[in-house]
Amino acid sequence: MSNHPLIAPSLLSADFARLSDEMSAVSDSDWLHVDVMDAHFVPNLTLGLPVVQSLLKATDIPIDCHLMIENPDHWAIGYAEAGAYNVTSHVEAAEDPVALAKNLRAAGAKAGLSVKPGTPLQPYLDVLKHYDTLLVMSVEPGFGGQSFITDVLSKVREARKLVETGHLNLVVEIDGGINADTIEQAAEAGVDCFVAGSAVYGAEDPNKAVEALRAQAGRASAHLGV
Numbered sequence: 001m002s003n004h005p006l007i008a009p010s011l012l013s014a015d016f017a018r019l020s021d022e023m024s025a026v027s028d029s030d031w032l033h034v035d036v037m038d039a040h041f042v043p044n045l046t047l048g049l050p051v052v053q054s055l056l057k058a059t060d061i062p063i064d065c066h067l068m069i070e071n072p073d074h075w076a077i078g079y080a081e082a083g084a085y086n087v088t089s090h091v092e093a094a095e096d097p098v099a100l101a102k103n104l105r106a107a108g109a110k111a112g113l114s115v116k117p118g119t120p121l122q123p124y125l126d127v128l129k130h131y132d133t134l135l136v137m138s139v140e141p142g143f144g145g146q147s148f149i150t151d152v153l154s155k156v157r158e159a160r161k162l163v164e165t166g167h168l169n170l171v172v173e174i175d176g177g178i179n180a181d182t183i184e185q186a187a188e189a190g191v192d193c194f195v196a197g198s199a200v201y202g203a204e205d206p207n208k209a210v211e212a213l214r215a216q217a218g219r220a221s222a223h224l225g226v
């Protein structure tokens with residue numbers, strides 16, 4: 001849980017030839033979201049552990065790794081050992097998500113679990129008790145710049161209720177299509193952490209975009225102060 005809105009710019013929308021400058025451009029953000037894609041779990045290919053290790057040396061912002069890869073049971077631990085703050089794997093890809101969470105925590109990272117837009121939460125409620133973050137995908141994973149899928153907010157409301165009633169203790173994160181037009185409905189539904197790619201890196205001043213999104217989320221949210 002968090003008591004203020006967390007904004008996590010997605011580096012997927014940054015200029016990959018200038019990653020260090022692009023991280024500095026969002027120095028006011030709470031987390032930095034790094035999308036790892038393997039061209040198997042999703043059709044796109046981005047970057048892997050060697051690049052994340054370099055990013056970790058070049059920033060103080062907590063790195064939030066979103067692994068859109070097959071076999072996270074094997075690969076995720078490397079990101080935790082490298083020093084990522086939060087390491088998220090997909091429930092659709094993980095073979096033993098409980099063991100995975102335990103391994104990530106033992107390596108010093110927060111453990112995150114992500115669900116695609118069509119994946120329900122209900123079968124994974126016991127598994128989620130072992131997790132620190134739940135990443136609700138509000139687009140099909142793989143690409144930035146897609147439109148927000150409003151239907152996923154029912155899962156956010158479900159997760160928020162479970163957190164408020166003490167059944168889960170995790171940060172509710174949303175990813176995909178978050179911008180000035182969509183962040184308020186996500187905040188109202190109960191999101192704590194908002195990933196935003198094109199809305200931040202497409203802005204003239206990325207840091208100002210981060211501040212504006214944070215303020216908007218804080219105003220719209222019943223559970224987060226500004």
Ligand SMILES: O=C(CO)[C@@H](O)[C@H](O)COP(=O)(O)O
Nearest residue numbers: 012141142144145177197198
């Ligand atoms: O994981 C993903 C896409 O798979 C996201 O992190 C995108 O990078 C978000 O980009 P926008 O939808 O905010 O442009």
